[in-house]
Amino acid sequence: MDLSAINPVLLVASIMISATPILLAAIGEMVVEKSGVLNLGVEGMMITGAVIGFIVAINTGAPLLGFATAAIAGAVLSLAFGVLTQIFLSNQVATGLGLTLVGLGLSSLLGKPYEGQKTVTLPKLDIPILSDLPVVGRMLFSHDIMVYLSLGIVVAVWAFLKHTRAGLILRAVGESHESAHALGYKVIRVRMLAIMFGGACAGLGGAYLSLVRVPQWTEGMTAGAGWIALAIVVFASWRAGRVLVGAYLFGGITVLQLNLQAAGLTWGVQYLSMSPYLITILVLVFISSNRSRSSHDAPANLGQTFHATR
Amino acid sequence: MIRRTLLATAAAGLTLAFGAPAMAQDVTKACFVYVGPIGDGGWTFQHHQGALAVKEEYGDKVEIAWQESVPEGADAERVITQMALSGCNIIFTTSFGYMDPTNNVAAKFPDVKFEHATGYKREHPNVSTYNARFYEGRAVVGHIAGKMTKTNKIGYIASFPIPEVIMGINSYYHHAKLANPDVELVVTWAYTWFDPAKEADAARAMLDQGVDVITAHTDSTAPLAEIAKEGSSAWGFGQxxxxxxxxxxxxxxxxxxxxxxxxxxxxxxxKRVGQLMDGTYEQVDSWAGMPEGEVVIGAMNDAIPDDVKAEAQAMIDAITAGEYHPFTGPMNKQDGSAWLAEGETADDGTLLGMNFYIEGITGDIPN
Known part of the structure; x- marks a missing residue:
């Protein structure tokens, strides 16, 4: 074993890239769940974003346009989920799973002609001064713009939920839709917007996979990233800062264990790979072991349907 | 009431769907179970090319059907059962993890032929196994890797610790070492056949640590896309x-x-579908390679120096002619104990059960 072969600067840099897709998807899903809606279709929206982003980028030569379209595509797909669950009051779990299946099938259909093609990818930013700093310049300040955008979204979501009136309303809708409705807030409208935000973020995350991280289109390429994003939201107990920690931890451990293996460590790698899931289970046990604490964490109306006349 | 009507309709529909092909026995139905999507551009894509070749060869006399992305394990058993019920005459299950499901289903359908790729269990007379001698290909790319590395570190993205993969690692390393005595091998286990992001991460981890030639035992093109980011300073192989x-x-x-x-x-x-149609079909354990045309080395590009190309071609010719076996002694096991004496070649049984690294490879095989 030769741990000195691992360069910490490159390790952190590749962790940031590796974690970005799940970070984007998870922060979007957190907002959705904060509004009281459980959308299990993250995987489907991600892969739709991945294929749409790829198609647009390859045809226009503009990756940023690909990202924008991917966000719109994710939002449009999530809108279908929103209409079904919020207006037609369908079961959220079943509809979310359906959304995943639709996304996987749709993306495979749309992506067929694009398999094996190469696309233009996002350039790495060259930030004056910062990028030239020793160590941190390469580690933190030489990424593409989407890495910083994802961090910006996390900060924005945190500030929105914590410090704005609209954020307070969104949380109120998630905690008690009856009360929010009685106070005159438009529960369904708020939830629709949250669902679309979640869809847009998942679309961006998917496009990051197909345009930067891999970068190519392969059918089924998200390979479960959407489910990891869902696990991160629970792991983070619905807080923006912890979503960031969770995404970097989940993404980081994958990269770290591969680096450890490449450096010659073979023992215990499997345990390291499964540790994020183990931690998620522990967090769940911890949350549910204490009733008063659980009321502070999961939105009280998570996954429940709302109808104004009930 | 409505539910009962629905069930009746469904039952009628099933009879129509599955009953009809059973009556038309002059058409042979060949079915394929794939572990990944056809669009993976690798493993599953190639199996599907084989399926299309069957259709091409026999035209209207065969019908082909397939299912993509079937998880290994319990789901596979359900899919294979459904295929057997739907009138498939021969079912090809194309991944190692379908081994037990294939044998379980075969016990229930003695009249259907089952063909399992890369496995070794033939518990029933209607189960055959087939594989290709991929280690012959690994030998050739190992030689190229040994000659092309500048850092003397070459990489292998491994999927699961099964004999098939270990055989590939040993063959790759052995021939790299023969070409370049200073070469060092880095193995990472991805524990997946198909996960482009993780495959790319594995390639990235190796590149960051100075590995400059990588071969993959996973199914997607993601490692090559990752290597491409290095410009012309790192190389890989189509898998x-x-x-x-x-x-x-x-x-x-x-x-x-x-x-x-x-x-x-x-x-x-x-060949197998043809044998089934003309009645000469028998249970086999097929393991063919370069001589039969089942393992082929794709065109070499100009990054490879001409002399290395010629050496690689000579090795291909020797293996194809049956003159050279990639596992020819002297070779020792990792712990230094003797395995093959000078000039001795490995027997198939040892290769198919291979659970040890050869001398010079560092690290342990995970359990």
Whole structure:
């Protein structure tokens, strides 16, 4: 074993890239769940974003346009989920799973002609001064713009939920839709917007996979990233800062264990790979072991349907 | 009431759907179970090419059907059962993890022929196994890797610790070492056959640590896309399929894919379905390689120096002619104990159960 072969600067840099897709998807899903809606279709929206982003980028030569379209595509797909669950009051779990299946099938259909093609990818930013700093310049300040955008979204979501009136309303809708409705807030409208935000973020995350991280289109390429994003939201107990920690931890451990293996460590790698899931289970046990604490964490109306006349 | 009507309709529909092919026995139905999507550009893509070759060869006399992305394990058993029920005469299950499901289903359908790829269990007379000698291809790319590395560190993205993969690692390393005595091998286990992001991460981890030639035992083209980011300072190989998209860069310079190991299943599939139709079908344990055309080395690009190309071609010719076996002694096991004496070649049984590294490889095989 030769741990000195691992360069910490490159390790952190590749962790940031590796974690970005799940970070984007998870922060979007957190907002959705904060509004009281459980959308299990993250995987489907991600892969739709991945294929749409790829198609647009390859045809226009503009990756940023690909990202924008991917966000719109994710939002449009999530809108279908929103209409079904919020207006037609369908079961959220079943509809979310359906959304995943639709996304996987749709993306495979749309992506067929694009398999094996190469696309233009996002350039790495060259930030004056910062990028030239020793160590941190390469580690933190030489990424593409989407890495910083994802961090910006996390900060924005945190500030929105914590410090704005609209954020307070969104949380109120998630905690008690009856009360929010009685106070005159438009529960369904708020939830629709949250669902679309979640869809847009998942679309961006998917496009990051197909345009930067891999970068190519392969059918089924998200390979479960959407489910990891869902696990991160629970792991983070619905807080923006912890979503960031969770995404970097989940993404980081994958990269770290591969680096450890490449450096010659073979023992215990499997345990390291499964540790994020183990931690998620522990967090769940911890949350549910204490009733008063659980009321502070999961939105009280998570996954429940709302109808104004009930 | 409504539910009962629905069930009756469904039952009628099932009879129509599954009953009809059973009556028309003059058409042979060949079915394929795939572990990944056809669009993976690798393993599953090649199996599907084989399936299409069957259709091409026999036309209206055969009907083909397939199911993609079938998880290994309990789900596979359900899918295979459904295929057997729907009138398939021969079912090809194309991944190692379908071994037990295939044998379980075969016990229930003695009249259906089952063909399991890369496995070793034939518990029933209607189960055959088939495989290709991929280690012959690994030998050739190992030689190229040994000659091309500048850092003397070469990489292998491994999927699962099964004999098939260990055989590939040993063959790759052995021939790299023969070509370049200073070479060092880095193995990472991805524990997946198909997860482009993770495959790319594995390639990235190796590149960050100075590995400059990587071969993959996973199914997608993601490692090549990751290697491409290094410009022309790191190289890789097409795996299972030619992956020709990475052969040349857009600016005309040689791409990261310097050569490839192609799995050519068509000869086997065409032969077996043909035998089933003319009644000469028998249970087999098939393990063919370069001589039969089941393992093919794709075109080498210009990143490889001409003398190395010639050496690689000579090795291909020798293996194809049956003059050279990639596991020819002297070879020792990792712990230094003798395995093959000078000139001795490995027998198939040892290879198919291979659970040890050869001398010079560092690290342990995970359990």
């Amino acid at each position: 299972a399929s030619d992956m020709a998209a990475f052969m040349t860069n857009d600016d005309g310079t040689p791409g990261p894919r310097v050569a490839s190991i192609i799995d050519e299943w068509s000869p086997y599939y065409v």
